[in-house]
Amino acid sequence: MAGFFEPDCGTAYYRSNDPIKNNKIKVTLKKVSASFAEEGAKPVTTTESGVELATIGKQKKKKSPDHEECIIGWQQKIFCQREIEFYSNKDNCKNVLDQKYHQEVLSLINKRRQKNMIFTYVDHDPFSHQQEGVYSMTNLMEKPSPLAIKMAQVRCRRIGGRQLREKEQGSIPKTLIVDENPSEESKLRNHLEAPPIQVMYIMADLSPPNKTPDETDEYVLCALKVDANGVLCVKPDYSCGRKPYSIETYMTREGFDYTIENVSKDMSRQEQEKELRMYREMYSRHNDFVQSCVGYEFEVPPVDTLKYVVFGEIVSAQDFEKDNLYIHMFTDLPKDWTAERSQQLSWITQTCAAKTVDQTEIAYFSYPFHFELNYKKNQLSSKGEYELPQFPRLMLEVGAFDSWSRHYNEGYSYLQLPAKPGIHTETAHCWRPVGNSVVDNLRRFFIGGTPEIEDPTYAAIPSTFDGSYLSKFGFRTQSTGTVTVRLNVMLQSRAFMETKANKRSLGSLLESLGITAMQANITSVLEAFKRARMKMVAAREAATQELLREVRPIQKGELEE
Amino acid sequence: MAEVHVIGQIVGASGFPDHSLFCKWGIHSGGGWKILSGLREGQTQVDNSQSHDAAYFAHPIDIHFATKGIQGWPRLHFQVWHQDAFGRNELYGYGFVHIPTSPGMHEIDCPTWRPTGTFMESVTQFFLGGGPHLKNPDLIYSGADRYRLQTIAMGKIHLRIGIILRNFDKFGIEC
Numbered sequence: 182m183a184g185f186f187e188p189d190c191g192t193a194y195y196r197s198n199d200p201i202k203n204n205k206i207k208v209t210l211k212k213v214s215a216s217f218a219e220e221g222a223k224p225v226t227t228t229e230s231g232v233e234l235a236t237i238g239k240q241k242k243k244k245s246p247d248h249e250e251c252i253i254g255w256q257q258k259i260f261c262q263r264e265i266e267f268y269s270n271k272d273n274c275k276n277v278l279d280q281k282y283h284q285e286v287l288s289l290i291n292k293r294r295q296k297n298m299i300f301t302y303v304d305h306d307p308f309s310h311q312q313e314g315v316y317s318m319t320n321l322m323e324k325p326s327p328l329a330i331k332m333a334q335v336r337c338r339r340i341g342g343r344q345l346r347e348k349e350q351g352s353i354p355k356t357l358i359v360d361e362n363p364s365e366e367s368k369l370r371n372h373l374e375a376p377p378i379q380v381m382y383i384m385a386d387l388s389p390p391n392k393t394p395d396e397t398d399e400y401v402l403c404a405l406k407v408d409a410n411g412v413l414c415v416k417p418d419y420s421c422g423r424k425p426y427s428i429e430t431y432m433t434r435e436g437f438d439y440t441i442e443n444v445s446k447d448m449s450r451q452e453q454e455k456e457l458r459m460y461r462e463m464y465s466r467h468n469d470f471v472q473s474c475v476g477y478e479f480e481v482p483p484v485d486t487l488k489y490v491v492f493g494e495i496v497s498a499q500d501f502e503k504d505n506l507y508i509h510m511f512t513d514l515p516k517d518w519t520a521e522r523s524q525q526l527s528w529i530t531q532t533c534a535a536k537t538v539d540q541t542e543i544a545y546f547s548y549p550f551h552f553e554l555n556y557k558k559n560q561l562s563s564k565g566e567y568e569l570p571q572f573p574r575l576m577l578e579v580g581a582f583d584s585w586s587r588h589y590n591e592g593y594s595y596l597q598l599p600a601k602p603g604i605h606t607e608t609a610h611c612w613r614p615v616g617n618s619v620v621d622n623l624r625r626f627f628i629g630g631t632p633e634i635e636d637p638t639y640a641a642i643p644s645t646f647d648g649s650y651l652s653k654f655g656f657r658t659q660s661t662g663t664v665t666v667r668l669n670v671m672l673q674s675r676a677f678m679e680t681k682a683n684k685r686s687l688g689s690l691l692e693s694l695g696i697t698a699m700q701a702n703i704t705s706v707l708e709a710f711k712r713a714r715m716k717m718v719a720a721r722e723a724a725t726q727e728l729l730r731e732v733r734p735i736q737k738g739e740l741e742e
Numbered sequence: 743m744a745e746v747h748v749i750g751q752i753v754g755a756s757g758f759p760d761h762s763l764f765c766k767w768g769i770h771s772g773g774g775w776k777i778l779s780g781l782r783e784g785q786t787q788v789d790n791s792q793s794h795d796a797a798y799f800a801h802p803i804d805i806h807f808a809t810k811g812i813q814g815w816p817r818l819h820f821q822v823w824h825q826d827a828f829g830r831n832e833l834y835g836y837g838f839v840h841i842p843t844s845p846g847m848h849e850i851d852c853p854t855w856r857p858t859g860t861f862m863e864s865v866t867q868f869f870l871g872g873g874p875h876l877k878n879p880d881l882i883y884s885g886a887d888r889y890r891l892q893t894i895a896m897g898k899i900h901l902r903i904g905i906i907l908r909n910f911d912k913f914g915i916e917c
Contacts, residue, residue, distance in 0.1 A: 474778055477743050479913045480811035492815050492840040497853055497895075507889070531891035533855055538757065545853030545895040547838040548885055549817060602916045603844045669843040670917075671812060677914035 193418035201379070201407045202255050205445045208299055208383055208402060209250045213427070213436040251299045252444060253383060255407075260286060261300035261386040263394040278305055299402070302382040378408040387430045387437060400428050403441050419443050482673055487556040489518075489572075491598065493668040494550070495530055499543040500662035501591045501611075503581035506544045507532045508664060510578070512552065513595075513638050515571040519555050526552060532582055572598050574641050577609055577664055587629030590614075592661040595641040598670070605668045612658040744910050745778070746807040748816070748841055750848075750903030752786060755822055756796035757897030758834050763797040764788040765899065766821045769805060769841070770883050772814010780805030788825050796900075803903065812915065816841045819882040820899050822854055832871045835896035836882045842905050843917050850901045855893040 197204075253259065260268070260282075268279065268286040302308040360367070383405070388398035406414040417426060418441075425438040448456070482488040498506050511527035512520075520526060528550045535544040556570060575598060579591040592611025599605050614632045615621070625631050638644045642651060748769075755763055768783035782805070789797040807816060820837040835854030842848045857874045858864060867873045881887060910917060 471778065474776065475743055475745060475808035476810060478810055479743050479909075480774075480813075481913055488812075490812050492817075492843060494838060494840060505892070528885055529889040530885070531855070531888040531893050534858060534892075534894040536895040543895060545855050545898075547836070547853055547855060548888065549838050549840065549883055550885055551815070551840075553813070604842050604848065667839075669815075669840055671843050671915055672917075673812065673913070673915040675914055677916055678912065 191418065192414050192416040195413045195415065197411055197413060199445075199448075201413070203445055204255045204413070205252055205443075206383065206403070206405075207250065207252045207442040207444045208439060209248070209425075209442075210298055210385055210402070210437060210439045211248045211425075213438050249298050251297075253299075253301060256303045256379070256381055257301060258282075258285075258303050259297070259300040260289060261297070261384070261394060261399070262388075263386070263396070263399075264300070265289060266394075298385050298387065300384055300386060302384060304379050304381060308382065378406055380407075381405045383441075385428070385437070385439070387428070387435070389433050389435075397431070400430070402426075402428075402439055415441070417441070481675060481678070482555065484675055485557060486674065487570075487676075488673040489554045489556060489598075490551070490671045490673065491553075491668055492549075492551045492671075493666060495528075495546045495548040496606075496665040496667050497543055497545050498533075498579060498662060498664045499535075499541050501535075501542065501544075501579065501581070502661060503583065503589050503591060504542070504544075505532050505534050505583050506579055506581050506591060508546065508548070508577060508579050510550070511576055511637070512554075512598075513574045513576050513641065513644075514554065515573060517556055517559055517570065518573055519557070520552065524552055524554075525550075572600050574598060575666070576637055576640055577611070578637070579611055579661070579664060583629075589625065589629050590631040590633050593634065593640040594664065596666060597641075599668070602670045602672050605670065607666050607668060609664045609666065611661045611664060613661050615657045615659045617657070744809055744913065744915075745908040746809065746816075746841075747906040747908075748780075748803060748805045748807070748903060749906070750803050750901060752799045752801040752803065752820075753900040753902055754789070754796050754798035754800070755897055755899045758797075758822065758824070759896075760824055760826075760834075761792075761797065762788060762790040762825050762827075763834065764823055764825060765799055765801070766823065767801070767803070767818060769803075769816050769818055771807065771816035772811075774810040775814055775816060776808045778806040778808050803901075815843060817883045818852075818901070819879075820852060820854065821879070821882075822897070822899065826871065830871055833873060833875050836876065836879075837899050838883050839901070842903060845905050845907045845917070847902065847904045850903060852899040852901060854896045854899060856896050858892050858894045 251259070264282070265286050268282040269290060271283060381404075382401055383403040384399050385402050386394055386399055388394045392398075404414075404416045406416075420426065420440040420442070425440040428437045428439070429435070430437070495508055495510065498508060508530045509528070510530075514520065514526075528548065530546045530548040533544040533546055535542040537543075554573060558570070575596040577592075577594045577596065579593075581589040581591050583589075590613055592613045594609035594611040596607050596609050599607075614634060616632050621632065634640075636643050636645065752765060752767060755765060765786045766783070767786070771777075780803075784801065786799040786801040789799055791797050803818075805816075818839050818841060820835075822834040822837070824832045824834045826832065833856060835856045837852040837854035839850055839852040842850070857876060859867075859874045863874065876882070881891075907917065
């Protein structure tokens with residue numbers, strides 16, 4: 182009896198990408214009363230001699246069948262007796278749905294079918310709306326809150342179709358993005374997050390055969406709910422081989438057992454494979470298309486050179502004395518560094534008036550610059566020992582130029598270009614040369630003009646410097662403000678490509694771990710072989726020793742005999 | 743054959759003299775760069791913040807580039823405009839920043855500047871609005887003729903950009 186355990190009456194959730202209309206459910210309903218008990222059996226009569234046994238004669242044709250089986254598709258409407266009687270009366274039909282039912286019911290009556298027990302309520306029936314639980318969560322006479330009432334009205338019952346596509350793609354209307362007067366319905370709908378759902382109830386009409394059917398005789402066998410994401414809730418779950426569920430009617434205390442099976446047609450294996458292949462083909466085609474857009478070539482630097490690329494901007498300058506600042510910047514290349522002829526290596530920004538932010542005067546430039554340099558180690562000129570390459574520098578000169586055409590030199594500084602690739606925000610602190618006498622200061626104040634340095638690279642290491650000890654003693658300066666520069670640095674070289682190709686990534690590491698295991702196996706086999714061979718050789722030796730021992734050494738005279 | 747993904751947003755702008763700002767942005771890249779998907783330029787909504795000093799746009803930037811070389815790395819340029827109560831639009835600043843070259847998430851502040859005219863022009867600007875614009879907006883992202891410009895510093899644009907690079911290490915680029 183394995184597999185026949187107690188049915189779990191909870192809700193089960195299934196996911197499917199297939200359209201819901203392919204769903205088919207088989208319901209079997211069976212009455213579990215004693216088979217010989219009939220309704221309307223004659224009461225037991227007592228006579229003097231005892232109780233007379235009732236005759237179990239031929240049973241009359243049952244008015245209600247004992248066993249019913251039904252295959253129901255999604256949203257397939259099956260009428261129960263009560264509904265047939267209700268809708269056949271034209272006065273009860275008030276709206277379009279009722280009219281439609283009326284037509285169907287009339288055609289059913291003409292066919293004179295037997296009364297059936299299993300019927301369904303579909304999505305648009307009034308039962309579905311009430312049973313939803315939107316009105317009351319508990320069975321007591323709970324008054325639904327205003328929130329529950331409003332939410333109940335908004336449940337949109339369309340799955341798939343326009344609403345789903347809208348949610349996925351986010352339609353942006355070309356005009357009238359803002360809705361000035363939203364209607365009540367659209368207001369409520371926009372507050373909702375739940376996707377639209379569709380429900381269906383499989384019911385059983387378990388009224389005894391003589392009684393006119395009533396709503397209290399209707400019992401829910403199974404409630405199905407599908408939402409827009411393809412999630413199907415089945416309550417209770419499919420009874421896949423488990424014991425059937427049981428219902429006991431309220432009035433007549435009769436027991437019924439029912440099972441629910443899923444008999445939707447599965448996609449055949451062939452079709453599944455076809456679908457899988459189609460998806461794979463689609464993805465690989467898209468991949469190829471994107472690859473062809475991108476192309477396969479890429480620019481690589483020449484052999485043995487390091488390409489040093491910088492994309493940067495001069496961001497700002499702050500805390501300088503004068504206003505209307507501009508910055509003049511150029512690169513200083515050490516030996517072994519070259520640049521192309523057309524490469525611009527000197528830049529001048531616009532003149533910017535500063536603004537006051539948090540008690541500092543700051544001028545924004547947002548000045549873009551970019552350059553590419555090549556480093557190639559000149560083998561001939563190396564001194565024999567390995568020298569670290571010296572990276573280039575950016576020399577800065579800040580000037581001020583005001584509306585009366587007075588020009589002030591506001592400072593010099595330099596930035597060492599970083600050797601590490603990445604994003605660097607560098608600040609350079611500036612100083613300006615100060616003359617020796619008061620006259621220089623007066624001149625600067627009134628008419629502008631300051632001492633400037635002759636060699637623009639003096640701020641860093643002067644290009645004329647060749648010795649081993651740099652001393653700038655005696656040069657008088659005054660500190661001025663700071664300049665902020667943001668640099669994006671990239672390095673490119675063929676050497677990196679080779680190390681990348683040789684470097685083992687994690688995937689190949691794992692593979693090589695496998696290989697060493699294989700190698701270990703091979704070596705162990707070889708070891709075993711070697712041992713066996715040794716054993717064989719030893720055995721052979723022993724055997725030959727034995728033989729030799731038994732055989733006497735040949736005497737001198739024996740051979741001749 | 744290398745690809746660059748730029749996924750991020752223009753968070754907002756701050757430090758401008760008045761509220762009610764909107765931002766026009768664009769990405770300019772070199773000749774060897776191709777845009778596989780995404781919009782190359784756009785304009786944010788007009789944001790009028792009452793309590794903060796900053797305007798928040800939260801405007802998405804989502805672009806996929808394919809490239810054959812490093813030259814012409816894409817650049818972002820901005821124009822911040824102010825819309826006043828009468829519906830007039832006034833330029834508040836030009837800004838520029840390179841797209842970062844290293845992968846990861848970057849928070850960037852892009853400062854902006856505005857061209858100034860003569861003294862009389864700044865007086866009329868104070869009362870009536872308006873002001874000089876650049877004749878050629880390409881000047882924002884090229885440095886060529888900037889020495890002729892006279893500008894004044896304005897506010898900052900805040901960006902949060904994430905960069906994903908693909909196949910750059912195959913061609914020996916360290917970034």
